[in-house]
Amino acid sequence: MKDFFKIQFLLIMLMSAFMVSCNRTDDETPDFPEGTTEYTNRWIQDSMRRYYYWAEQMPAKPDYHLPVKDFFKSLLSPQDRFSFIVNTTDPETYPKSVRNLFGFDYAIIQLQGGEVITVIKLVLKNSPASNSGLERGMIIKKINGQVITASNAQQLAESISAKTVIDLSVGNWQNGAIINEKNVTVYYGYSQEQPLISKIFEQNGKKTGYLYIYDFPDGITSALNQKFNEFKSTGIQELILDLRYNYGGSVSSAAALCAMIAPGISANSQFIIYKGNKNGGEVKRTFSQQIAYDPGALSFNALHAHSLGLYKVYVLTSKSTASAAEIVINNLKPYMEVFQVGDETLGKDMAGFSIEDKRQPKKITWQIHPVIYKVFNANGEGGYVNGISPQFTVNEFNNLPLLPLGDPNETLLSHVLSKIYSKKGDTDFDGNKVKVLFQSDSPAAAFSGLNFK
Structure with missing residues (x-):
């Protein structure tokens, strides 16, 4: 914001x-x-x-x-x-989380036999966590000397946010046990901008593109354009978007992504409707208009030149999928089939912008980040305050250890690849072999900014 x-x-x-x-x-x-x-x-x-x-x-x-x-x-x-x-x-007044302080997130899960373990689910590249040797899939046994349990998970997560250094006892998961235990110290620090991760899978002559997008910052359009140019030149026939940890960001960047996927749209096709209070009223924006609100964005025509023009897209989601990432899901639906796989999203069906004192000299140093608009797609559909539910519910923690994002054997991705290449029916349900008790990013997701711009 x-x-x-x-x-x-x-x-x-x-x-x-x-x-x-x-x-x-x-x-x-x-x-x-x-x-x-x-x-x-x-x-x-x-x-x-x-x-x-x-x-x-x-x-x-x-x-x-x-x-x-x-x-x-x-x-x-x-x-x-x-x-x-x-x-x-x-x-000290800014929202804090394990992710934005140290560059990783974890989940506490209960296995079928009742054992409770803590799994690192995300490690940002070029972050304090990655520099300390943490990897997705590792198991945390202790935080600052305390064994993690379901009862103290919230307290430990809050205590981390008040520290500039944390000591972890971690190991790897193998055959139902923790091996290679070691102690790791992670210092508070800045995480660099996260790169896009793309893969192309091919089976029986059919090519599928995979794209992991961590967030939607302004200025992402050049990177997206490059990836879609590769996808189009390779001739992919299916697309998988991985938005499972995407808190959102700029609506303009989300619109740019949609412009390179959806078929049958033009610069003047409606992308989004904002509805505010009696002062804000209703604001409608086309794809071209919304993209243009990012001053560094490529134009709609430049982006649309690499459009895949697909009639369906697969989107991987979790409860950490929020705001602009949810807009991608909802606002593609008027133009194509969207098959959502994973867990329901956070449910941030709203947008805003920051408000601060612009007088010179400034008399007030506080900055407000309020909800200003509810958001809807071109068909007027929105209202997903309880999250957007997937057609295919799949728990990524069902199969341990967690594999790297983009690995074809990773739980969510392998489920979609199987559906694409094996033609499984559309009614299968993965179920929950494990129970998720706590996730470190749940509070932080509430502060993710959905940028009206």
Whole structure:
């Protein structure tokens, strides 16, 4: 949510919200001295009244004397899982997670026999975790000397977020046991931008492309264009998108991806509908319009030149599939068949942009990240607040150890490849051989930004 909405009339509205604390005419709300908590809280209230999706549910007379974060929470609708606020001068106010601090995620699962183990499911490339030797599929026995259990999992995850270094006891899973145990120290640090992972599989003359996309940052279109150029020149006939750990990002980047997959679309084909409060109204955007809101993006025509024009696509998902990644699934459906494999998605059917004080000099250092719009596809379909359910439910933890993403024997990918090449029926259900008790990225997913841009 680091970019700002650029449609001119809404930008004017946004600037008016930034200045409203100096120009209010509401006599029922008292004036407060600049620099006070009350002054900041009133600015937050004014901004939220104008843009917040659930503005009409906000309390009429909130307590301006509350600490800023508590005041902000007092304005939120019970339906709101995603809005948050940060102080740009205080890193401690930003959402934290194991993934964004150390570059990995894990899941605590219960095996059929009742044994509870902790599995590393994701390690970011060029991250503190990968530099320390952690790999997807490893088993964590201890975190900072504590054995991980279902009862202390949440507490341990929260404790990690307060540290700059963690000590892990890890090993490999083989034949139902942990081997090659070792101690690993992981230091807090920055994870580099994640590369796209692509593979091409061929069997009996039929070619299938696989593309893992970690997130949707602005500026991804050149990399996507290169991958799809390779896919098209190779002549792939099937496509598998792996979005299982994709929290989202820029809607423009999601639109660019869709433009290279869907058949029968043009620059003027409708991509998305945004519906806001009485001030925001309804905004419709075509593929071309949405892509253009990323200033560094290739044009629709440049991207569409490498379109695969497929009539179906397979998408791998989990409960960590959120926001812009969910838009890809929902907004392709008016144009083609989307076969979803894995677990239901997070359910972030909404978009927003960040709001901050643009006065010079800046008088307020807090930055608001509210829910502003609900999102819908070209057919007006949305409302997936409980997540988008897959046609084929497959638990990636059913087969251990977890294999690298893109490995044809990896559980989710092998399920789809089998369906493509073996022509299995469309009613099979993998079931749950194991029970997922906790996942370290569950809280973090709630703060993933869906960029209106």
